[in-house]
Amino acid sequence: MIEFLKKAKESSRIISQLTGKEKNRILFQMANALRKNDKSIVEENKKDMINADKNDLSSALKDRLLLDKSRINAMAIAIEEIAALKEPTGRILDGWITDDDLKIEKVSVPIGVIGIIYESRPNVTSDTAALCFKSGNVCVLKGGKEAQYSNEIIAKCLREVLISNNLPQEIISLLPDATREGVAKLIKMDKFVDLIVPRGGEALIKYISTNSSVPVIKHDKGQCHIYVDRDAKMENVIRIAVNAKCQRPGVCNAMETLLIDESIAKEILPKIKVAFDAEGTLLKGCSKTQKIISVDNATNEDYHTEYLANILNLKVVSDVDEAISHIIEYGSGHSESILSENITTAEKFMNSIDASSVYVNASTRFTDGGAFGFGAEVGISTNKLHARGPMGIEGLTTYKFKIYGNGQSR
């Protein structure tokens, strides 16, 4: 592993010196390599699908795993879209002249070697490799075992393009020892690896962030709330609440708990019940909720649970302050929204809550690189530092200071 990571580190110097034009030319070649090899990719993917049947994977997981010609073409298009992004390195982020007449430029640069640990979807392999390549980084990818054959052939296609351009193939690497032990080793290699990005289950992420000596940018839990204030525009409430819960219940920016101001609870809760019943949502509620509509009882544990399913907690709160307190207690700092026409209440909510994304009058589902206009996203960071919330390609860069003197000593 050390020999391999040494090579990866050395390769990071080489890729960091490529121009934007060179990188884009190679990215287009990579997109075409996927298209040209779509038959072999489908064949290898079949092996994963056979194993999926053997291991009784759910149909949802199998659908995430499946590759066909059109999905492979979509992966190629995604690479081309990444190529079209503005060059993320070499940007002058700030600049000034010091009192000593030094000219300082703060310039964006690649991070170096990035380890990315993820599950299921094989398209993450090509997306992530392309994002890292565009930003001048070496990637060390560790995909899920269930997508092993697919990931290997995709990486092979991309690496062949590197080789034909006289670049070290280590620029796009699969972790050689793709086991739990391999990951345990990788996250201790702070001499060679500059960043670990784990995407996946809570337990895996907890393990990595507790044990890694390499900095980690987590992509984990979203315990998101919407608070319906007494001054909410009623025509918005049902539509936004249903969207936040039901459009894609399995994602991190979906709502788990809807908080309702006591003064409007009697009016709005019956409408909420009708709307969510129509969506087949399992509703749970506090005792005050249960006095108005018939729903299951919501326990303290329920308010802590990221369902990732079509289940919703309801809670009646006396005012915005109780809503804020609830969110501070139960929220995971991901996305929180208030529905209110009152500017003072809305600003109080947005300023009091420490989350990556705080909304007024919109669904929490917008916390997403695409919706934010970032073009392509690395993921949605639940870190507080370096990258927080939707993480675009600039999240894969850091900066250095270039200082121009003319003979200065202190």
Next chain:
Amino acid sequence: MIEFLKKAKESSRIISQLTGKEKNRILFQMANALRKNDKSIVEENKKDMINADKNDLSSALKDRLLLDKSRINAMAIAIEEIAALKEPTGRILDGWITDDDLKIEKVSVPIGVIGIIYESRPNVTSDTAALCFKSGNVCVLKGGKEAQYSNEIIAKCLREVLISNNLPQEIISLLPDATREGVAKLIKMDKFVDLIVPRGGEALIKYISTNSSVPVIKHDKGQCHIYVDRDAKMENVIRIAVNAKCQRPGVCNAMETLLIDESIAKEILPKIKVAFDAEGTLLKGCSKTQKIISVDNATNEDYHTEYLANILNLKVVSDVDEAISHIIEYGSGHSESILSENITTAEKFMNSIDASSVYVNASTRFTDGGAFGFGAEVGISTNKLHARGPMGIEGLTTYKFKIYGNGQSR
């Protein structure tokens, strides 16, 4: 410890809601509290000085520890200077309208609870507390045992100001269990602590970054180089080299190795020897150096050593490429400088080397928050992420997205 950190976390909500005006008023009160209590501070400091004698601390360490009326006044002035900094939170760092007509503001916010681990100088206690307060953060301070009495009385003075303003005293905390075990516990408390900033010995920092589940911003090793290119302006070389090594050999931005282009080695090395001999510097050199001047032999280990003392390695290299390779092999990514009038050589050097600060024609000693014009510095980060190089007060902030909608769902 958990009860204490819970309170610290709760206090972070309270301080984050103070206005800039309120924070500045309190900071001025803190400065005055130090001045008013200078007698008691000197008394407590004497206890530390007596222990220092007992424990045979070096006179340099004792000088760092000593507080008198004028040093206490300097600490008060430093707090007032921090109060005068531009408000670091609530700044709109970026903003745009998305395709869905959401208005997004990226706003700077406090990080939360910051644990700071440091040694010796008691003024770090008041500086750090003031920097954290100004940026809306709660600090948990763990100073050196040798400054225990001084740190406790300083913290007490500052906390009394908090109490008199009806603020929780936990906003400025000393780690209750100030032992190695206490630190070991603190760095696992990722539920309550958002950042750990260790300043001090390499072993301590290594221990913390390996074992912390809280993100860490390190302030450690500076293995800094200056490369004298064949196109260097000779009148600059000696002055800058002597400054970089000798002005303060014990700091992280001091030079440890001077690289010299082979084509000018015969001309410049004898002059270098004369200049450094006059400074009492112990010179070591490679075999090529030793053919030109009489110096000790520099071993491979020497090139890896941060001397923090008046000792300098010399090495003759064939060109800028060998200089770059040497720095990639031995540098710690802190500060690297090239002396050259050739724009192509200089840019090659600055772009090829992955360090927080890369210089042309200036001493590495300028890597410093003060010299960069940051006003007050938290330290010099050797991290690559979040804060790299000189770290001003904005390094104690992160950001969140405030999203203004008018009824949007996806």
